[in-house]
Amino acid sequence: MTDENRAVEHPEVPTLFDVQEMELNFGPQHPSTHGVLRLVLKVDGEKILEAIPDIGYLHRGTEKLFETETYPMGIPHTDRLDYVAAATNNHAFCLTIEKLLGVEVPRRAQLIRVMLDELQRLSSHLVWLGTSGIDLGAVTPFWYAFREREQILDFFEEYCGARLTLNCMRIGGLPFDLTPGWVERVAEFVDDLPARIDDYEQLLTDNRIWKKRTVGIGVISGEECIERGLTGPLLRASGVEWDLRRAQPYECYDELDFAIPTRVNGDTYDRYIVRVQEMRQSARILRQCIERIEPGDIRGKVPRVIKPPAEEVYASVESPKGELGFYCVSNGTNRPYRMHCRPPSFINLQALPRLAKGHLLSDLVALIGTVDIVLGEVDR
């Protein structure tokens, strides 16, 4: 009996060629979701008809915790938001309260902050490069990326004792000065870096398999990125040259010379290129900071008990994922009345259903990688 006849005789039994919508659970425990992201997929065979993210598995009530503790006690909580980029989280948090207090950060502290930020950006992009390579079957870049990341974590360890949850900034400045020889070791690392980025690029940029898996996947226009609030490499890969370090410079970014890499196609491949280029720019920024660093104070004039005026401010930094902002409402006491985090991962993840629609299941893995989410930040 042919398939056609069977369909006539038993219309209730689906044939091989009927559209069969199936609901598929993807995650929350799946290596390629980079954390505890659950996606409810509606698939027809391998084609994704709809992807509905289900988040909150890592919700720890960070914003509630901020309200129960004093201002400086909030800084370690920010480490646990985007846990592969703790320095930028610390930075955004401190920047918000400094704005509220009207405190000026000394120049040496500014330079060290920028250095920590850029090292963190490198390490975050290296994690992204390694893991999203693995997602698509390119295992080798992972070992190279994590070799360099290990060095960066060693720098952090030497600076503040921690490798991931850094807690490396304070309101008005920094907790510690640099250890002797730190700058020289970073300089050595930065000198090596461009050649090492060349290595990653040699493995991936012109790799035919890599291109087949990434070019034309998850295309999004610059207009739509703005409409959906996407920031960071996603926005820049779609041709919008916007980076908070340039648009609204904080610390001493305004005197540093660096380019904002952009691409026009807005697909997964372009987002890869943008991130790799950003790593090169981070190396450039680090080099300039090393040249400029000079002895000086590492903490501004901050009162012992931090009691900002009863006002509200929003301040944001360019984290490796995009615009990371904090909105703080003070009621004049030593605890924030309300502290809200604007997490780039949360907003960027919102676009995943749009990016994934119509692609194959295997491309979804590439797309989760390219959006570069950290669930600690999505769920807070």
Place this chain on the structure above:
Amino acid sequence: MAEEKAPPPPTAAPAAGGEAKPKEAAPPKLGATDASGHPWVRSLSSGVPDAVVSAKEFARQVTVVVKREKVAEVARYLKEKEDFRYCVDVTAVDWKKREPRFDVVYHFYSFSKNDRIRVKCGAADGEEVPSIASVYLAADWSEREIWDMFGIRFAGHPDLRRILTWEGFNGHPLRKDFPLEGIDTGAAIYPEEWPEGAGPGPNDPNRKVVS
């Protein structure tokens, strides 16, 4: 020294994402000033009549308080007429004893002005706020988060479900009266297991740990 109030004129807009804002030379003076004369506020009051309640400026950030019913109109006006195309963030604040109880806070960014504006509206417990998700797609999940965390409903939202907690969660965690731990937390989160006041306390040896 008097507070310097020199808001950037909206006409002299720098190229998108291009020119950097001059670095803040002096730290901002403490205390907010009235910003009802600010060009954006004036434009908003004339563009959406009867919407603006008050406006202030602190640390070079403009806050406009608008009427709750007009929020969607205000958002659309700011997006289309004042070029605030990027909705940075939507959140809420619980003032507990104040009337109306909540503030819903919006941050919009304009690429051509390279600046942000903060729009706020009050909402009493149980009052619906017009959703801006049809104006800015970016606000979709943020509004769901506010519903989840504060229990403020948004009228006209396409899919207003809880987002960080689960459907059936009892209470809204970021409200000021939501307990941090103890009997009431259990009762609040797992009402069927721990009825009000009957659940184990923090020092109870038989405390049930739900992981």
